[in-house]
Amino acid sequence: MNARNVALIAKKELRGLSAEKTIIFAILLQVFIAMFSSFLMVGLTAMYDPEALESYSTITYGVGYAGSDSPLIEEFEKRDDLILHRMDLPAALAALRERKVSAVIYVPDTPPDAEEPITVTLYLIQNDLQSGVINVKIKEVLQGYERELREIRAERMTAFPVPLNFPEPRGGENFFEFVYGLLIPLLVFLPAIVSAALIIDLITEEYQRRTLETLMSTPVTFTEMIWGKIVACEVLVPVQAGAWLLLLGLNGIRVDNAAAILLHVAVGGLFLILLGALVGLHYRERTSAQFIFSTALVVVFLFVMAAPYNPLNLIVRLAVDTAGPVHWLILALVAGATAFLGWVMTIYAWRVEKTTPMA
């Protein structure tokens, strides 16, 4: 195999990519996925994280209270953002339907120290964003009441949990786990998946457009041509992943061990690209190859994510600097598997070269 021929093919493919501007679509796609997942996360947190929601709303809400007296009333009086109105249940529900109160609570006459539980009924407006806010506020009130009831019934308990005292929350960071535990591995591995899909297109296109004969009439051998394409796809992986890390850094998200992360991505990416190349060589037709490859990709990723110390997890650990030297071992293992796949690929390409008469 001649390295110069491989480089020649790689250059030709890269030039083709930039001429068609397809790479722009690939990058746009990644930007969109990143933006989309961030929006998703911010939206979800805003909606489901109590602390995030509370700062969102400074309005006072009216709450209808029906049923018998209980210490719950005092819990409500501690809040200055909820105003309790004593009402009949039917009138309160009618007011709720007209949005004159934001929630209605009905308390039965069960005494606090009774055998059975106290079953409170909470009425909220369906399909309403503000119900979410009120839900959070009332939840805090009810949790206060629950603590009080637990103290009253404490002598009936048998087991006690190991006590832990937590410091007062200092607020702030909600997105740490999302950014480091999901966004970063997703972003650095996307280029690898994109490149693996690309190699299939590059190989099957030569077959389906019947451009192989022209290529084979040059001194480049078939195996060199395939490796040239693989190199072209592989080069894109660390470059794009590196650009992502740089962008994250510019956004104030510090990623540790960037070089090691890029190494992991480059090796993992090469594995996927070789897998794609094998599938492409076997089918020589895009529809079947892409179908099989994307199914295989799902299998591979599910398997990898379920294994402890998988490369994705190592990228997370590297990014937050808790990896330890064990990641070199995993890297060596993945590199070994990749080298084996590369060897299989070369043999396969070599056999194709021998068996199919070219030009």
Add this chain to the structure above:
Amino acid sequence: MHMLSSIRTIAVWEMKRSMTTMGRNVLPLAAGLLILLVLVTTFAAQSGVHMQDGIYCIGVDDLDTARIILPDTRFTVYIDDGSALWTDRFSYDIIVLQGEVYAADTDKGRAALKTLERSYQGYVSRIAAEEPDLFAAYPLWIDLEYVKSEIDFLATQGGQQVGAPADAQEPPVPSGPVEAVTLPPSAMPVSEDDLREHLTGSGGDHPLSRYTGLTPGDSVADRFRTPAELSTPLPFDAIVLVFVFIFPLYFTSQFYMMSIMNERVGRAGEALLATPVSPVAIVVGKALPYFAVMLLISAAITFAIGAPLSILLPLIPVILFFLANALIIGMASRSFKELSFVSIFFSTIATSYLFFPTIFANTHVISIISPLTLIVLDIQGDGFTAAQYVYSTTLFFATALILFYGGIMNFREERLFSEKTLLSRLIDFISAGIRRDHPYLSLFLLSAFTIPFVFMVQMMALVLFFNIPMPLSLVLLVVSAAFVEEFAKSIGLYAVAQTRPAFLTPKTLLIGAVAIGFGFLIGEKLLLFATLAQITESIFGNALFLSSLQVLWMPLLLHIAGVLITGGFLLVLGRRAYGPGLIAATVVHSLYNLYFLAGALL
């Protein structure tokens, strides 16, 4: 009759062809991969997802505390004596000394603290759930009931507050009729064992369990929650189901896309085009088998999960939409790489358009813009009304039909086999719709046809910006809406300028702008009245479709002015000035909208 028989011929032929190319080679391997997939899924379900393992570092001084933390794989736990931990405290995210938790004052330390608090709460609940006297540990149970309010969407988004004003000390009096209600029973209708099971069932260590555990279930025990479990339910199960439906549809539409593309590779379809079969028959006939397969797959999934068959109804427009896009992408891409990237890009956007609103399925009416929300609602047992069906599917039906129409119009030799770039091919497609004998009528129709697409993009923007705090979200929405509208209005002119530069003169520009403005306005009004009444009447609707606030001639003038600005740039400075022209038109359009929006708000 002739048309029907030729469609049938093409469909049968397409089916045979794909069977022979796919069947022998792909099916065995696909079946093998499917078995592997099942095996791997079982493995993943047992082993769990190990993405965030060891992200935090925690040091504890006693074994009992370590035992609490160990099940949470996000922590790497180190046990050491207290003084050693204290000296090394900066190398840990959290240290626990004699039950006191100290966290590093960094983002990571705070995140670790939050995670530890959550898993500690889970541990406390597990202990409490094992109490012999459950009602001592969980003395308070809440029965959550939802009440339907008729004015919900308009009221919340119009800025009207829920509930009484802050200083009201008197209880509010309902103005409408008061219906009699039966008081809820004071005794717990569910047995202690069922409640215990419910508690342990919802306290998994999966990071999403705090959402999934709260999904309204069928059993009575799930109706009652402890205060800690009170949260807005995220229909997570239903969302997973949505993906189960969408991916097979996307896959199958890929086969259609490739079938179209294969006709173009090496001019393979030349023979087909030479036959007397019309392009309509070819396009429809080729799509028919895939449509049937997609419908069958959906029906099979529906049957497998035991959902009502009525969820197929909202899937039909989605299937058509996927097929129509597959047709256009298959016709327009130059190479396989381009096909891949464009189709992945498109599918990501389409999936997020479908998926994102469903998050709000139980909380906000805005979710109805995605047909998948109807599926979520239907699976939850709430069902959907005919009006909701019309709201959420009209855009999909309309865009699919227009795309199919455009594809069929361009399904000709000189378009299919040209070697131009993607963009100029698309421009060719558009300019094919502008007829030389009736250019103004064509521009009028073209701009009316862009309306469903414009609405779709604007809806997407609405959903994305919905999360951002109020004044900023409105401004972003106004600017992006203006940009999308100006872009849609000017593509016809741009296509003409590209293919027939001599056409553009001051006079034709003026008449063309009027035609486009009219077309846009009429298309907008028709679709608005037909479908989106719910959203248009909210404040966000005002931002998007501002024109409903004023008499019709003002928006008409605005639309014409916008086209004139972009067209003027094109006319005077040439095609390179299209971008700046578009920006100028967007600025004018946004300022106009913001001015009137501010007026409407005050």
